[in-house]
Amino acid sequence: MRVLLQTIRLVSGFGVAVLLMSTGCTSKSDSNANDIGHAAQGYYALNTAYVQNGNNCFWDDENNTDICTLAVDIRIDQNDPTSNSYGFAKSLAIGGDEPAGTGMDSSAIIRWDLSSFSPAWRIVDASITLTILDPTSTPFMIYPLKRQWLYSDVNWQSTGLAPWQVQGALGANDRDSLPMAAVPTDVSNEVEIRLRPSAIPTVAGWIHDYRKNLGVIIGDTSSSDTLVIASSYASDVNTRPKLKITYLPSCDGSGGGCPGF
Numbered sequence: 001m002r003v004l005l006q007t008i009r010l011v012s013g014f015g016v017a018v019l020l021m022s023t024g025c026t027s028k029s030d031s032n033a034n035d036i037g038h039a040a041q042g043y044y045a046l047n048t049a050y051v052q053n054g055n056n057c058f059w060d061d062e063n064n065t066d067i068c069t070l071a072v073d074i075r076i077d078q079n080d081p082t083s084n085s086y087g088f089a090k091s092l093a094i095g096g097d098e099p100a101g102t103g104m105d106s107s108a109i110i111r112w113d114l115s116s117f118s119p120a121w122r123i124v125d126a127s128i129t130l131t132i133l134d135p136t137s138t139p140f141m142i143y144p145l146k147r148q149w150l151y152s153d154v155n156w157q158s159t160g161l162a163p164w165q166v167q168g169a170l171g172a173n174d175r176d177s178l179p180m181a182a183v184p185t186d187v188s189n190e191v192e193i194r195l196r197p198s199a200i201p202t203v204a205g206w207i208h209d210y211r212k213n214l215g216v217i218i219g220d221t222s223s224s225d226t227l228v229i230a231s232s233y234a235s236d237v238n239t240r241p242k243l244k245i246t247y248l249p250s251c252d253g254s255g256g257g258c259p260g261f
Contacts, residue, residue: 046124047249051112052242053232071112071232071241072151078168079104081156090234091133094140094218095226103224105168109145109154110232111215112243114207123204125246128216129192130183131239134228137186138220141179142193144202145169145214169217176202180216183227190239203245 053071075086075093079102086092092108128142147169153160157167165171180199184191195203206213218227230239 045249046246047121048244048246049117050242050244051114052237053240054237055240055242069113071110071243073108073110073232073241074151074154075106075108076154076156076168077104077106078156079106081167082158084153084155084160087151088233089231091228092218092231093134093226093228094220095136096138096221096223098226100226105219105221107168107217107219108229108231109149109169109215109217110241111151111213112241114213114243115210117207117245118249119208121207121245121247121249123200123207123245123247126195126200126203127192127244128181128195129190129242129244131190131230131234131241132183132188132227133230134226135186135188136183136223136225136227138223138225138227139182139185140218140220140223140227142181142183142195142216142218143175143179144199145175145217147174148214168219168221170221175217183218183229192244203243207245 051070053069055070073092074084075089077083077086077098079099094106094108096105097103098106147159147164148161150160157163159169165173169175178198180195180202181193183193218229229241230236232240234240
């Protein structure tokens with residue numbers, strides 16, 4: 001296997017780290033049809049790209065400055081339902097008893113800026129990397145959101161534009177009913193969470209149409225435990241939440257995608 005790591009800069013957006021993997025060709029009988037990433041790798045070079053707040057900044061010629069705000073996240077809190085004061089916190093406490101002893105829930109919502117990823121990319125895999133500061137014995141689910149929200153105004157009761165269908169973004173119109181993944185239990189430090197295959201079309205939709213990029217919510221109203229993760233404003237940039245995608249570029253340079261997929 002020949003692996004090349006290169007960083008690219010995109011004029012209209014942020015730079016991304018790209019891992020190019022070339023493995024040659026195999027017959028379809030040699031591929032695992034249940035793993036599109038491996039199957040795709042057998043035919044064409046796979047690329048990976050990631051976005052993480054403060055990493056891969058890009059230069060804005062118009063304003064003569066580096067742009068580094070590539071993700072936003074915030075805690076919404078049932079115990080403080082109209083507050084938006086948790087923005088820019090260095091960590092996010094998520095739980096079903098937060099603060100301890102109140103029985104109140106708190107969730108975290110995260111959104112990454114994917115505007116510089118090409119709509120021509122064929123997404124085959126995706127993962128979210130979190131740095132867990134305080135682990136939990138309860139699996140906390142990651143759901144895609146279905147509502148637009150304003151970082152400056154969102155809270156437990158409201159998206160910042162209108163009330164949630166159910167407070168805490170718990171309604172069927174607020175979030176998808178199927179989780180994208182679960183945060184592993186009893187794990188500390190950095191953990192990469194591979195998204196379920198059923199979540200890949202959602203991630204692709206975020207890239208193909210920026211209006212669909214509504215982010216994710218992490219929470220569990222049935223848990224009495226608390227999960228604490230590093231936020232997009234943590235002091236150590238490398239501990240911040242990261243979204244990574246694996247994709248096939250256009251095979252012929254025309255944006256038409258690769259045959260057989």
